[in-house]
Amino acid sequence: MTSRTGTILTIAGVSVCGLIAYAVYFDFKRRTDSNFRKKLREQKKRVDKSLAQSKEASATSNVVSDDELRDALKQIESEPKPPTQERREHYFMSQVAMGEQLVARGETFHLPAALSFYRALLVYPSPPELLGIYRKTVPEDVVKLVMRLLDLDLTTKIGAYYEVFPPKWANVSIQSRPETVTSGPEKVLVLNKDVAAGEVIYKEHPMLTCLDYDLQQAGTHCTHCLREIQPSMESFSLLSSNGAKSVFCSTPCQVASKTQWHSLLLTLEPPMPAIRELSVLTDTPAQLEARRTAQAKLVAYLKDKRAGTMLVAKFIARQLTATATEATAKDPNDYAAPDSGEYRIEDHVERWTTGPVNPPSDEYALISALLQGTLPGLEQFLTEESHKSLLGKIVFNAFGVYYGGGRDNRPPSPLRPEDGELTRTPHGTARQVGTALYSISTYLPHSCTPNARPTFSGTAELHLIANKDLKKGDELSIAYVDVEQRAGESSMECRLRRRKELARGWKFPCECPRCVMDAFE
Numbered sequence: 001m002t003s004r005t006g007t008i009l010t011i012a013g014v015s016v017c018g019l020i021a022y023a024v025y026f027d028f029k030r031r032t033d034s035n036f037r038k039k040l041r042e043q044k045k046r047v048d049k050s051l052a053q054s055k056e057a058s059a060t061s062n063v064v065s066d067d068e069l070r071d072a073l074k075q076i077e078s079e080p081k082p083p084t085q086e087r088r089e090h091y092f093m094s095q096v097a098m099g100e101q102l103v104a105r106g107e108t109f110h111l112p113a114a115l116s117f118y119r120a121l122l123v124y125p126s127p128p129e130l131l132g133i134y135r136k137t138v139p140e141d142v143v144k145l146v147m148r149l150l151d152l153d154l155t156t157k158i159g160a161y162y163e164v165f166p167p168k169w170a171n172v173s174i175q176s177r178p179e180t181v182t183s184g185p186e187k188v189l190v191l192n193k194d195v196a197a198g199e200v201i202y203k204e205h206p207m208l209t210c211l212d213y214d215l216q217q218a219g220t221h222c223t224h225c226l227r228e229i230q231p232s233m234e235s236f237s238l239l240s241s242n243g244a245k246s247v248f249c250s251t252p253c254q255v256a257s258k259t260q261w262h263s264l265l266l267t268l269e270p271p272m273p274a275i276r277e278l279s280v281l282t283d284t285p286a287q288l289e290a291r292r293t294a295q296a297k298l299v300a301y302l303k304d305k306r307a308g309t310m311l312v313a314k315f316i317a318r319q320l321t322a323t324a325t326e327a328t329a330k331d332p333n334d335y336a337a338p339d340s341g342e343y344r345i346e347d348h349v350e351r352w353t354t355g356p357v358n359p360p361s362d363e364y365a366l367i368s369a370l371l372q373g374t375l376p377g378l379e380q381f382l383t384e385e386s387h388k389s390l391l392g393k394i395v396f397n398a399f400g401v402y403y404g405g406g407r408d409n410r411p412p413s414p415l416r417p418e419d420g421e422l423t424r425t426p427h428g429t430a431r432q433v434g435t436a437l438y439s440i441s442t443y444l445p446h447s448c449t450p451n452a453r454p455t456f457s458g459t460a461e462l463h464l465i466a467n468k469d470l471k472k473g474d475e476l477s478i479a480y481v482d483v484e485q486r487a488g489e490s491s492m493e494c495r496l497r498r499r500k501e502l503a504r505g506w507k508f509p510c511e512c513p514r515c516v517m518d519a520f521e
């Protein structure tokens with residue numbers, strides 16, 4: 001696979017991370033609004049005029065250099081972007097119409113045609129789908145140009161993301177490993193300053209959390225920040241349509257959860273007006289019943305400790321609510337964007353690599369029914385493949401939240417070991433209180449002699465602590481599993497246990513110096 005094809009596939013694999021809400025709205029309008037289609041026709045008429053003025057109309061795909069495309073991208077970047085949904089639709093229509101007309105003029109106009117289709121792609125909520133349509137309807141040469149533009153643009157943007165993320169206060173940067181290092185993830189966290197043993201390198205709020213099912217049912221911990229509820233706290237309970245109970249330790253936690261996902265995923269409350277208008281919600285008894293049934297199935301499914309499933313559902317709900325209420329992005333309790341205002345949850349997740357997951361065949365149907373019950377039409381934007389890709393990203397990047405040395409009353413998972421989810425925690429998943437996702441810490445690789453450790457002091461906020469004196473430029477690592485040699489365990493047995501868990505949870509053979517040394521014991 002060429003890197004170009006790889007990039008396009010990456011985009012396709014993460015289509016679910018896009019603006020799902022806008023996609024629903026757009027698709028719905030296109031299908032049902034005659035004015036919308038009329039505007040499209042009007043735009044076509046303007047094409048001839050633009051065509052006459054076009055200075056770009058001179059090249060075909062095979063003779064266009066990367067530099068020319070980069071110049072065109074710069075030009076597109078400098079153009080004003082349509083600020084509202086209505087203007088985006090208008091812009092989309094005019095660009096597609098112009099592209100079609102330019103194509104009809106012959107090969108000489110393939111580059112300007114591609115630029116128009118590319119502009120349309122930029123405002124379309126699900127680029128992979130639109131690319132699929134282009135592939136069927138637009139000459140191959142033009143599609144190739146659009147794909148080259150995407151590839152160049154993505155390369156630039158990905159570069160830019162890692163220039164501003166993580167934010168400076170985190171004292172770390174994300175760096176690609178040298179090509180000579182053949183094992184481990186491609187990107188790792190590197191220290192930006194010297195730190196002493198025991199020092200906190202950074203503290204990070206989670207983007208999303210999922211309290212362990214048994215604790216949620218017991219009502220002993222906050223469903224949002226995973227804090228243990230104390231008698232002195234003013235706690236709140238939210239009852240779901242299916243009887244599931246969520247307890248919150250404070251008003252901010254309750255409000256954040258309710259707005260971000262709880263109302264959408266676990267109640268029959270009508271979605272916020274801004275979300276509601278994205279779809280055709282009729283609130284008929286049949287529709288409400290379908291919603292209730294889908295929610296009840298989700299809750300029952302979670303009993304098997306499938307935090308990944310709930311996190312997928314929360315991730316989608318979170319995108320919808322963020323799209324509908326831009327204001328929440330500034331809310332400090334909005335865990336989706338607390339650390340880097342420029343990027344939203346989907347911007348982080350789409351850059352993660354996905355791991356191989358094999359969810360039961362009915363899991364996709366369950367999530368799809370849940371989306372349909374919540375907002376009819378939404379389910380169209382999650383295919384079985386994109387669900388798997390998203391689940392893989394979430395499961396492989398999840399951390400276990402634990403307090404002290406972890407708890408010892410977590411009920412064992414009823415799943416077969418190979419089906420159970422493992423989270424990254426130095427005390428083992430069996431001792432966690434919940435699962436959480438972090439935008440910075442997700443880049444920490446495993447080592448059996450880690451130089452840092454994630455700790456939690458009462459909530460899901462992760463504190464990364466240095467295990468020893470460290471220097472600026474050092475690569476950070478943590479233990480994904482319990483690496484301590486237990487009483488009565490030989491170092492060989494300990495090695496085997498660690499490697500078994502790493503292979504089961506993250507599918508890699510550890511090649512750290514300790515594993516190499518312990519092999520010869």
Ligand SMILES: C[S@+](CC[C@H](N)C(=O)[O-])C[C@H]1O[C@@H](n2cnc3c(N)ncnc32)[C@H](O)[C@@H]1O
Binds near residue numbers: 445509
């Ligand atoms: C949670 S990290 C992912 C990092 C980043 N968020 C991403 O999505 O690209 C998990 C993956 O990193 C790789 N990895 C981490 N530590 C490793 C190590 N010591 N040796 C080999 N691979 C490692 C494994 O492939 C593992 O599945």
